[in-house]
Every structure is written in C-alpha cells, then in structure tokens.
Amino acid sequence: MSIEVKNIGKSFGENPVLNDINYLMEPGKVNMIIGMSGCGKSVLLKCIVGLLTPDTGEVLFDGQDFHRSHFKGQREIRKNIGMLFQASALFDSLTVEENVAFPLKMFTRNSPKEISDRVHFCLDRVNLRNVGHLLPSEISGGMKKRVGIARAIAMQPKYLFCDEPNSGLDPLTASVIDKLIYEITHEYKMTTVVVSHDMNSVTNIGDKIMFLSGKTKAWEGDRHSLMNSNHPGLNEFVFVSDFMKNKK
Amino acid sequence: MIKGIYHFGRYLLLLRSFFKSPERFSVYWNLVLEEMVSVGVGSIVIVIITSVFIGAVTTVQTAYQLVSGFIPRSAIGSVVAASALLELAPTITSLVLAGKVGSHIASQLGTMRVTEQIDAIEVMGINSVSYLIMPKVLGCILAFPILVTIAAFLIILGGIVAGDWTGQVTIADFTFGARGTFETFQVIFMFSKAITFGFLISSISAYQGFYVRGGALEVGQASTRAVVFSCILVLVADYVLAQLLL
Numbered sequence: 001m002s003i004e005v006k007n008i009g010k011s012f013g014e015n016p017v018l019n020d021i022n023y024l025m026e027p028g029k030v031n032m033i034i035g036m037s038g039c040g041k042s043v044l045l046k047c048i049v050g051l052l053t054p055d056t057g058e059v060l061f062d063g064q065d066f067h068r069s070h071f072k073g074q075r076e077i078r079k080n081i082g083m084l085f086q087a088s089a090l091f092d093s094l095t096v097e098e099n100v101a102f103p104l105k106m107f108t109r110n111s112p113k114e115i116s117d118r119v120h121f122c123l124d125r126v127n128l129r130n131v132g133h134l135l136p137s138e139i140s141g142g143m144k145k146r147v148g149i150a151r152a153i154a155m156q157p158k159y160l161f162c163d164e165p166n167s168g169l170d171p172l173t174a175s176v177i178d179k180l181i182y183e184i185t186h187e188y189k190m191t192t193v194v195v196s197h198d199m200n201s202v203t204n205i206g207d208k209i210m211f212l213s214g215k216t217k218a219w220e221g222d223r224h225s226l227m228n229s230n231h232p233g234l235n236e237f238v239f240v241s242d243f244m245k246n247k248k
Numbered sequence: 249m250i251k252g253i254y255h256f257g258r259y260l261l262l263l264r265s266f267f268k269s270p271e272r273f274s275v276y277w278n279l280v281l282e283e284m285v286s287v288g289v290g291s292i293v294i295v296i297i298t299s300v301f302i303g304a305v306t307t308v309q310t311a312y313q314l315v316s317g318f319i320p321r322s323a324i325g326s327v328v329a330a331s332a333l334l335e336l337a338p339t340i341t342s343l344v345l346a347g348k349v350g351s352h353i354a355s356q357l358g359t360m361r362v363t364e365q366i367d368a369i370e371v372m373g374i375n376s377v378s379y380l381i382m383p384k385v386l387g388c389i390l391a392f393p394i395l396v397t398i399a400a401f402l403i404i405l406g407g408i409v410a411g412d413w414t415g416q417v418t419i420a421d422f423t424f425g426a427r428g429t430f431e432t433f434q435v436i437f438m439f440s441k442a443i444t445f446g447f448l449i450s451s452i453s454a455y456q457g458f459y460v461r462g463g464a465l466e467v468g469q470a471s472t473r474a475v476v477f478s479c480i481l482v483l484v485a486d487y488v489l490a491q492l493l494l
Binding site: 078 | 268271275359363364365367368370371372373374375
C-alpha cells in the first residue's frame with residue numbers, strides 16, 4: 001500500500017518545476033508535502049495521481065509504475081484512489097448525497113439500498129447529517145471539504161490525496177478537517193498524502209513530512225524532527241511567525 | 249495556420265478518446281436521454297418562435313417577388329415548403345441552436361474544468377471524454393433531427409397562416425403547391441443536415457469547453473468561440489452537403 005516517487009522531474013516549457021524528487025509515502029500514515037507557494041507541491045501531487053505526466057522518473061503504487069501502465073492498469077490503481085481537491089471539486093449539479101454516491105454508481109453494481117447505506121455511513125463518518133439533499137452551493141466551505149472527504153472514502157480507497165485541505169477555512173474548521181483526515185487515515189490504514197503550507201496542520205497531523213524548496217526535496221522527517229531541524233530553508237519556512245518561534 | 253492544424257489534430261484526438269475504455273452502457277443510456285431532454289425540451293420554445301416567423305416571412309417575401317400573373321399562387325407553397333425542408337429548417341434551426349446549445353455545452357464543460365470537476369472524474373479512473381462529451385454529442389445527434397422536423401412543420405404552418413391572413417395565397421393553393429414539388433429525398437437531405445450539424449455543434453463546443461484554462465473570463469471566451477466556430481462550420485458543412493447530395 002506504499003507509494004514511492006523516484007527521480008520525478010517536471011517542466012512546463014522552458015520552466016522546470018520539479019527536479020529529481022524521491023519520496024516514499026508509507027501506509028497508515030499522513031505523509032505531508034510542504035513548501036512555499038509555487039514550489040511545485042500541487043504539481044507533484046498531480047504527477048502522483050496521474051493528472052500530469054512527469055518528464056522523468058516513476059510513480060510506484062505498491063511497486064506498479066502508474067505512468068507506464070496501460071489505461072486499464074491505471075484505472076485499477078485509480079479505483080483505489082480518493083482525492084480531496086483544494087476547492088472540493090464537488091459536482092455542482094448533484095446534491096451532496098449524489099456526489100458521494102457518484103463513484104459507487106459508476107464502479108459498483110450495488111443495489112440502490114446498499115449505495116444509500118454507504119452514502120449515509122460516509123456522511124455520518126465526516127459528521128454531516130441532514131444535508132444530503134442540498135446542493136454544494138448551499139453548504140459552507142468546511143462542509144464542502146467534508147463532503148469531498150466522504151466522496152473520497154466512499155469506495156474504501158487504499159490511498160487518500162488531499163490538496164491543501166485547509167485553504168480558505170477558519171482555524172477551527174481547519175482543525176476539524178485535519179482531525180478527520182488523521183482519524184480516517186489511521187482507522188482505515190490508508191496511505192494519505194497531504195499537500196499543505198499550513199503549519200498547524202503539519203505539526204498536528206504530519207506523520208511524515210517532505211519539504212520542497214528550489215524545485216527539489218530539501219528535507220524529510222517527522223513532525224518532531226521538524227521542530228528541531230537545523231535546515232535553514234526549512235526553519236525559515238516553519239518559524240516565520242512569532243508564535244512558531246516561541247513554540248520552538 | 250499551424251495553430252489551426254494543432255487544434256484540428258487535438259479535436260480529432262478528442263473524438264478518438266470517445267471510444268477509449270467507455271463505461272457501462274446503462275450509464276451512457278441515462279446520460280444520453282438526459283442530454284436529449286436538455287437539448288430538445290430546453291430548445292423547443294426558441295425553435296417554435298423562430299420557425300413560425302421564418303415561415304411567415306418567407307411566404308410574404310416570396311409572394312412579393314412572384315408578382316407576375318404567369319406564375320400561379322401555388323408556387324409560393326412550393327418555394328416555401330422546399331426551402332423549409334432543404335435549407336431553412338435544418339440550417340436556421342442549427343444556427344439558433346449553435347447559440348443556445350453550443351454556448352451551454354462549452355460553458356458547462358469549461359466551468360467543470362476550471363473548478364477541477366473534470367480532474368475529479370479523471371482521478372476516479374473515469375474516461376472524462378467519453379463520460380462527459382459522448383452523451384452530449386449523441387444527445388444532439390438524436391435531438392437535432394426531431395427539432396428540425398418540428399421546425400420544418402412549423403415553417404410550413406407559419407407560411408400557410410401568414411399567406412392566408414395576408415390574402416397572398418389560400419390554404420388550398422399553398423398545400424397544392426407544397427405537395428406538388430415534394431420529394432422524399434428532401435426529407436432525407438434535411439435529416440442528413442440535422443445529424444451533421446448536431447454533431448458539429450456539440451463536438452466543437454465540447455472541444456472549446458473541455459480544454460479551457462484559466463477562470464470565469466476564459467470560460468466566457470470559450471463559450472463565445474464555441475458559438476462562432478459552430479456557426480461558421482455549420483455554414484461550411486451546409487454548402488458541402490448541398491454540393492455533394494443535390
């Protein structure tokens with residue numbers, strides 16, 4: 001259930017974004033990718049889930065190279081992927097329940113009752129009740145993220161990817177989302193990959209952390225070693241606020 | 249020129265991906281029906297209004313031009329009915345639908361692209377082209393002939409009513425003229441045009457919307473481009489079909 005990226009490089013035209021990235025994402029852990037805005041975190045995530053094709057290197061899901069697999073092989077891997085997008089990416093013409101049911105209707109031959117039960121289970125798991133009939137435009141940003149998580153876990157995936165799950169949320173709601181991601185990861189033993197630049201998230205839920213800087217991996221460790229690191233670039237990023245400086 | 253070839257090539261690749269690992273038939277069946285309802289029912293009012301007035305105007309103008317006493321009044325029926333089947337119903341209806349359906353398809357797909365909804369579909373392992381675009385294209389191919397048939401009927405009906413109200417041609421003369429020059433091939437030609445235009449409008453608009461990059465402004469621009477290119481290609485295809493089939 002591990003994911004490994006090896007020697008990943010990606011450029012857009014003449015502009016290199018990622019260079020020789022290596023990272024092993026472990027099962028049952030929240031693996032975080034952190035770095036400043038524009039450092040290539042989201043590009044790396046998109047390369048891992050196959051929305052972008054890297055120029056060099058490979059992405060291995062349990063040893064199977066995603067980008068060298070045929071469409072059907074990629075499809076099998078993708079059935080085990082759940083993803084929470086930065087802006088939630090809920091289907092705006094479908095209700096909350098229909099959004100969560102979407103992958104189940106597409107990929108399973110379950111009866112409507114079974115699908116409905118699973119949808120309610122997932123919505124309950126993310127603490128959402130009585131909103132199933134609402135459209136995404138009728139719920140708050142935090143609720144959208146929770147629906148996004150419910151949709152991501154509907155198919156019981158092995159891998160969960162979250163692209164800046166806290167962006168645009170107040171600290172309290174952000175903390176709820178973080179807690180949810182952390183609990184789900186450990187409960188279902190998923191390999192979770194979270195892209196973030198929110199230091200609260202990193203210090204609260206990051207089991208394993210990679211710091212991207214200068215188009216490459218600059219540092220790797222866990223949240224405890226993060227606080228005691230001597231890496232100048234990482235320290236500049238982590239301890240930018242007085243609050244974090246005091247925490248150190 | 250090179251940009252045009254690039255877009256044409258990418259458009260062909262998009263069409264090819266329709267058939268790459270499609271989902272279950274039952275999924276498409278429902279989606280195609282939904283698109284048919286959306287295109288068909290959603291456009292019926294504009295088609296009715298356009299067709300009735302075009303029929304009325306064509307009759308009045310044809311009557312104005314056929315002032316010679318040597319030409320029987322029934323000729324108005326012949327001209328209007330033949331024009332309705334061969335040109336007015338398929339082409340004018342398609343141009344109207346290019347504005348309505350084309351912009352709808354482009355803006356819908358464009359919005360889905362910029363809000364990462366298409367990415368969400370792809371991450372799930374669904375072929376986004378066959379799931380999102382193929383039902384729209386099939387829906388248009390099936391709905392356009394129905395709308396065009398309704399349009400042809402209403403153009404002729406509008407012509408009959410206008411001719412009778414203005415006293416230019418009686419109902420009997422109109423229908424006599426219309427029947428006299430009717431050929432089954434005209435209907436086949438009309439359907440050929442409707443299917444071709446339905447395909448062109450839906451696929452070109454889908455192409456414009458599917459590859460949008462940016463935000464709301466770019467979605468609007470893609471929607472405009474979809475209408476402009478659809479209209480131009482409908483007119484080009486109109487000429488090509490007339491040249492080939494008549």
